[in-house]
């Protein structure tokens with residue numbers, strides 16, 4: 343008899359899964375290799391930035407009080423006592439009506455409290471002395487970047503779990519992190535199941551197809567921040583498949599299988615979960631594609647049974663695997679970021695289950711528009727090429743008209759949102 347499965351809402355599936363979230367641990371990498379990783383610790387400013395009062399311009403440092411009488415008609419003259427460039431410290435205290443030529447980034451000499459830009463001055467040589475003239479007063483503090491104005495010492499400037507992009511790297515370098523604490527990447531095992539599967543370099547044969555899921559998921563794991571390990575493909579044979587899953591499980595933090603999770607004669611994953619003694623969290627979700635997505639847990643370790651159908655596999659990976667990988671990396675917003683866009687084409691199919699339509703989300707003039715791309719079927723691959731997100735069409739609706747405001751999820755983005763916000767979205 344065919345097993346009857348009870349479909350549960352997407353938010354419920356995510357909530358059950360989220361109970362098993364865990365954080366990995368931190369490790370160190372050289373700063374050159376930190377791009378794309380997630381911080382494994384809070385980063386505290388170890389000194390103020392800038393560390394000293396400095397000039398943001400090329401100009402003259404002086405005492406503002408000496409400029410108060412300066413007018414166009416009666417300019418004030420200063421004696422230029424020397425020059426200081428970035429990296430040097432002017433050794434003497436600057437006195438009344440004295441100035442020091444100062445370059446951008448140089449420390450403000452002692453005694454000075456303002457900088458006038460070169461363009462606003464005139465310099466002359468007279469009797470072996472260098473003089474500089476200014477024609478209007480400047481206020482105390484003008485053109486000074488004060489110590490700590492950017493960052494105060496002791497501030498938590500970056501939080502654990504932050505995605506490291508080039509701007510983050512600049513901060514790490516500023517504070518001397520030659521070795522950067524990053525979260526260890528979870529090792530995510532991939533096994534593709536199916537007797538019909540050929541490897542990528544094999545010629546097509548009757549009844550067979552090339553295994554696209556394994557490589558798609560491999561890339562999705564990297565994009566999510568994990569470390570994929572491909573354990574190959576197995577034929578639809580219970581014994582082989584069981585052994586492969588059991589052995590692999592010991593070596594990884596998460597295990598993904600593709601295919602074999604439905605109710606067919608050769609869909610062995612349900613039997614494998616049973617034999618392993620794994621606790622199946624759900625095996626039917628009110629969503630399309632990916633309704634058969636199954637997640638089981640064994641001693642706290644998650645086994646993601648993604649659908650064999652490529653589009654369903656893709657959606658399942660983004661909705662269920664990505665957040666658990668990001669959680670492992672310490673991210674506080676591990677779920678796909680969402681937005682509102684205008685549907686650019688009619689979507690006439692009724693939606694008994696919530697649909698995650700592969701779409702291209704982009705601007706047309708200044709409106710964010712969501713365009714369904716390719717064939718909207720769970721076994722389609724054509725839609726995956728052009729898609730940069732999902733158009734979420736709620737279950738229980740009779741189709742959508744062009745111009746309707748819809749929720750979209752951005753799969754290419756490194757942003758994210760927290761669990762509470764994500765599950766409150768109408769799935």
Ligand SMILES: Nc1nc2c(c(=O)[nH]1)N[C@H]1C(S)=C(S)[C@@H](COP(=O)(O)OP(=O)(O)OC[C@H]3O[C@@H](n4cnc5c(N)ncnc54)[C@H](O)[C@@H]3O)O[C@H]1N2
Pocket residue numbers: 534535536538539551552553554555556600601602603604605606609631632633634648649650651652654720721
């Ligand atoms: N009687 C029912 N039949 C099906 C149901 C159902 O509820 N009752 N669910 C359908 C849905 S929905 C989906 S989705 C699929 C899920 O199938 P499985 O996850 O069991 O996957 P397979 O049967 O192994 O394969 C399905 C399909 O995908 C192709 N495939 C598999 N692996 C790969 C791969 N690595 N790369 C590319 N393509 C792959 C495979 O050849 C099949 O065409 O079940 C429906 N059936």
Ligand code: MOO
Pocket residue numbers: 629630631632633634635649651654720
């Ligand atoms: O799980 Mo199937 O992907 O709903 O189409």
Ligand SMILES: [Mg+2]
Pocket residue numbers: 601602603604605606608609650
């Ligand atoms: Mg099947």
